Amino acid sequence: MRSLLIPAFIALFSLTTLVRGEEGTLSVNGLAFKFASPWAEVQSTGMFRAGTLAATVDGAEKPVEAIFYSxxxxxxxxDTEANVKRWLGQFQGTPESKREELDAGGSKITLVTATGTYNDGPPMGAKTPRENYTLIAAIVPSGESNIxxxxxxxKDAIAKLAEGFKKMVLSPFAK
Structure with a gap:
């Protein structure tokens, strides 16, 4: 009887984890960003990357990444204006865009959403135009600098992640 209880307990624990969803915390510049499924932390590569979360979403050929820069x-x-201008400049022409100022317990987070033909690629390298792409970017205050x-x-894949992204960038300030 005892030999049956251990596998049953393991199966129940595994099922609970799947139903609850995986949760985690990504620490950047002393702030703890909370995330949940479908997000998972992956190895960050590249200069100034302080962390990377990836999500597999229907509508995307490969996992999409939320990259945290410091x-x-x-x-x-x-500053905020230079970054917003740079992000919008990564699109061909003028993208459809929206800017929000989110109150995070007395801190102001700037959130930018833009959709159009995105010029994908490294800052100083060749770009690949990606039609019907969406960018969501946040500027999060952190001491003397920003994250x-x-x-x-x-677009369709990012739309599925938008609310979770917003919740994630607000999470260090949630009480």
Whole structure:
């Protein structure tokens, strides 16, 4: 009888984990960003990447990534206006866009959403135009500098992640 209880307990625990969904925390510049399924932390590569979360979503050929950037020093990474302008400039022409200022317990998070033909590729390299792509990016205050969080991918896939992304960038300030 005892030999049957252990496998049953393991099966029940596994089922509970699947139903509850995986949860985690990504720490960047002393802030704890909480995330849940379908997000999972993956290895970050590249300069100034402080963390990367990936999600597999219907409508995307590959997992989409929310990349957390942190730049050293006061004002590292530039001011809000310069970053918003740069993000919108990553699209061909003028994208359909929206800017929100979110109250996070006295801190202001700037959230930008843009949709159009996105020029995908490294900052100084060749770009691949991606039609009907959406970018959601946030500027999160963190001490003397900001944390920049950027998510891009097919419009329909990003639409499925938008509310969770917003919740994630607000999570360090939730009480």
């Amino acid at each position: 730049f050293p020093g006061p004002g590292g990474g530039g 920049f969080v950027k998510l891009t991918g097919p």
